[in-house]
Amino acid sequence: MKNYSQKLQLKLTIEFAIFFIIVSAVIYVFTTDKFETDLREKFEYKASIFANYLEQNPQFFWTDSIDNKELLVKLAQLNDAEYLVIENSRGRPIDAINLDIAEKYLYIRSDVDGGISADKQIYRTAKPIYPTKILAGKFYAGFKAADQISKLERIKLLTALFSLTILLTGIIITYILSLISFRPIIAIINALDRTIKGNYTVKIKYEGKNELGLLVEKINDVLDELQKKAENNEKLDQKIADVLRDKLSEVGAEISEQEYAKRILRKSEEQFKLLFENAPIGMVIISSEGRIMSINKSFCETLDYATDELLGVPIKYLFEKDEIPFFITKNSKNESVIRISDINAEKKLIKKDGKEINVIVKSVGVEDDNGDVDHYIMQLLDITAIKKAQQELMKALERAEQSDKLKTAFLAQMSHEIRTPLNVILTSIPLFEDLIPQGDDEMKVILDSVKSAGKRLHRTIDMILNMSSVQSGNYKPHYESFSLSDDLKKLTEEFRSLSEDKGLTLNFTNLAGSTFITADRYTVNQIFQNLIGNAIKYTQKGFIDVILREQPNKKLKVEVRDTGIGMSKEYLQNIFTPFSQENIGHKREYEGNGLGLALVKKYAEINHAEIHVESEKGKGSVFSVVFEREIDLSILKNMDSSKTVENK
Numbered sequence: 001m002k003n004y005s006q007k008l009q010l011k012l013t014i015e016f017a018i019f020f021i022i023v024s025a026v027i028y029v030f031t032t033d034k035f036e037t038d039l040r041e042k043f044e045y046k047a048s049i050f051a052n053y054l055e056q057n058p059q060f061f062w063t064d065s066i067d068n069k070e071l072l073v074k075l076a077q078l079n080d081a082e083y084l085v086i087e088n089s090r091g092r093p094i095d096a097i098n099l100d101i102a103e104k105y106l107y108i109r110s111d112v113d114g115g116i117s118a119d120k121q122i123y124r125t126a127k128p129i130y131p132t133k134i135l136a137g138k139f140y141a142g143f144k145a146a147d148q149i150s151k152l153e154r155i156k157l158l159t160a161l162f163s164l165t166i167l168l169t170g171i172i173i174t175y176i177l178s179l180i181s182f183r184p185i186i187a188i189i190n191a192l193d194r195t196i197k198g199n200y201t202v203k204i205k206y207e208g209k210n211e212l213g214l215l216v217e218k219i220n221d222v223l224d225e226l227q228k229k230a231e232n233n234e235k236l237d238q239k240i241a242d243v244l245r246d247k248l249s250e251v252g253a254e255i256s257e258q259e260y261a262k263r264i265l266r267k268s269e270e271q272f273k274l275l276f277e278n279a280p281i282g283m284v285i286i287s288s289e290g291r292i293m294s295i296n297k298s299f300c301e302t303l304d305y306a307t308d309e310l311l312g313v314p315i316k317y318l319f320e321k322d323e324i325p326f327f328i329t330k331n332s333k334n335e336s337v338i339r340i341s342d343i344n345a346e347k348k349l350i351k352k353d354g355k356e357i358n359v360i361v362k363s364v365g366v367e368d369d370n371g372d373v374d375h376y377i378m379q380l381l382d383i384t385a386i387k388k389a390q391q392e393l394m395k396a397l398e399r400a401e402q403s404d405k406l407k408t409a410f411l412a413q414m415s416h417e418i419r420t421p422l423n424v425i426l427t428s429i430p431l432f433e434d435l436i437p438q439g440d441d442e443m444k445v446i447l448d449s450v451k452s453a454g455k456r457l458h459r460t461i462d463m464i465l466n467m468s469s470v471q472s473g474n475y476k477p478h479y480e481s482f483s484l485s486d487d488l489k490k491l492t493e494e495f496r497s498l499s500e501d502k503g504l505t506l507n508f509t510n511l512a513g514s515t516f517i518t519a520d521r522y523t524v525n526q527i528f529q530n531l532i533g534n535a536i537k538y539t540q541k542g543f544i545d546v547i548l549r550e551q552p553n554k555k556l557k558v559e560v561r562d563t564g565i566g567m568s569k570e571y572l573q574n575i576f577t578p579f580s581q582e583n584i585g586h587k588r589e590y591e592g593n594g595l596g597l598a599l600v601k602k603y604a605e606i607n608h609a610e611i612h613v614e615s616e617k618g619k620g621s622v623f624s625v626v627f628e629r630e631i632d633l634s635i636l637k638n639m640d641s642s643k644t645v646e647n648k
Helices: 002-056 058-062 070-078 099-104 107-113 146-196 211-254 257-278 297-303 321-326 384-435 441-472 484-501 521-537 596-606 633-647
Strands: 081-088 093-097 122-129 137-144 282-287 292-295 344-350 356-367 373-382 479-483 505-510 516-520 543-551 555-562 610-616 620-628
Touching: 002 058, 002 070, 002 081, 002 122, 002 137, 002 146, 058 081, 058 093, 070 081, 070 093, 081 099, 093 099, 099 137, 107 122, 107 137, 282 297, 297 344, 297 356, 297 373, 356 384, 384 441, 479 484, 484 505, 484 521, 484 543, 484 555, 516 521, 516 620, 521 543, 521 555, 521 596, 521 620, 596 610
Parallel strands: 505 543
Antiparallel strands: 081 093, 081 137, 122 137, 282 292, 282 373, 344 356, 356 373, 479 516, 543 555, 555 620, 610 620
16 A cells, blocks of 8 residues: 555656646747747748739749849848749749859759758748739749847747746656645555455544544544454355355256267257258268258259158169169178269269259268268269250361361362463463564553463462461471571562562661571561562552661561551551451452451461551551560460461
8 A cells, every 4th residue: 555655646746747748848839839930931021022022023034034133132132132043934044143052052942841941041932923813933032041040049948948947846846745745645545554454443543633534534434334344244255155166066067078069069060051051062961771861952953853852762763774883872792883972973863854964973971980871961063054065065176177177178179270270371471472463562461461460369369378377277387597687688689670660769778786586487588578569569659668677685676668658547456357458349549358468467476576567648657577586486386286276
């Protein structure tokens, strides 16, 4: 109790000390904040003088510099301004006073962290100028603040000392008062401490006639009552102890290990029943003799039976006849026959209407205390729909394979039946040209048209066959290392006469160092034959540039640029779709079958290359193909195999 009285005294002293600390802190914060506010208002008032002057003279913001700024200099001197920077509404400085000082104190950040500078020498501010409702500009000003800040710090120090004096005085007074006030209370607490130990006969002695004297008198009366009740409580505690001992013995006898085990078992059975009845798959409990003991809702729905129709029925009657040997009792000694608990396979069940369904069966045995199977739990998953879908997929695969064979046979037949007579026609045309009489221009025009149409048909057949070969996965690329620049140079030379016939300039530029890549050389050449050929076909005047560039990550980029007719943004989305053309119909200006760029895309994929197109209608196009110098051939082989499966 003595420790408690000391703690109470200390607590009261601390509480009053906290009170005086709060009062001192409030005095300090309020006083210093008032002086800081006055200081800021003083500087902001000075800034408003400049703002009013600039709002009255908005013409300063309409020029690149202020010709007559003597008045601004005087205003700066009168208001102790260290610097002044004026900028227009676009944020460009017009003129300044002491710009070097302004830049030293980062005047441009005054909007964000204005106020007193870090070295406490300058007060920075920035204000926008609105001579009308429209922003004319902004000015940044820095005022001398060293003397004012020094004065403010002295005021803060004096205020802190005053607050500290109040705090210490309050703590001392509180401690002295607590000693005087707690002296009689400590005497009472010491007396009560003796009574707590069980000695209710010792009374508290206090001669005073004040409030404490009345309190002592009442406490002594309470002690008398406590002494009487303590004697009664001892007798009552003994009776309660005797009764509690008897009751605990009865409860201990009732709560046995067997009862506890029953409760755990009951809870487990309830959980299993809930799981069994609400399982999404069919579940059935089978006796050791193979008869149905219990089934869930999903099992009944699967077979279209009611629960009462299946209870007690041998489980083997629901399976096909050839499945019966799988279901035997636990007493069977035939080791060659699979027991119920060993089943984990796909079976066939017979529904109520006689239809068969495919199910996956999983069965486990539940043993009794002797290790014998008491019953079985079987799970059935209906996979009839899955089996049907598998059969449909197999049929679809067979039809696709048959269709692929027919397509291959058709294309081979077309290649033979069309190419053979077409080659005869094309080789016969020079003979007819020699037989044309001199001056028969009409017949010469007809033969030229036949030759052009034959070559066009020949190209179309080649493209169709090449597209079919790529899409079906029959094309087998041969990857090798070769110089891309050498092949591009040869191709440009091959197309040079065709471009010169149209009055076009065809250029090849190599801006890369080493140009060796690993790729399928045939398809790479086919890519640029198509791109350069298209560029010449669709360009009426100007040039075609073929540029080879170095790219990061060991890559090479080839650009084919032309000044041709270009393409619309809408058509660029379908540019690599087979048979697509921007101009369709019999009135289209340019020939073509729409397969060239589709083949280019496929050939790029074969070589693990990227192709991009930029084009504008009437201005030309840029086709870019990016190759990797070294590629992982195993990745390409996997891509080829996956594409073959897709096409099938």
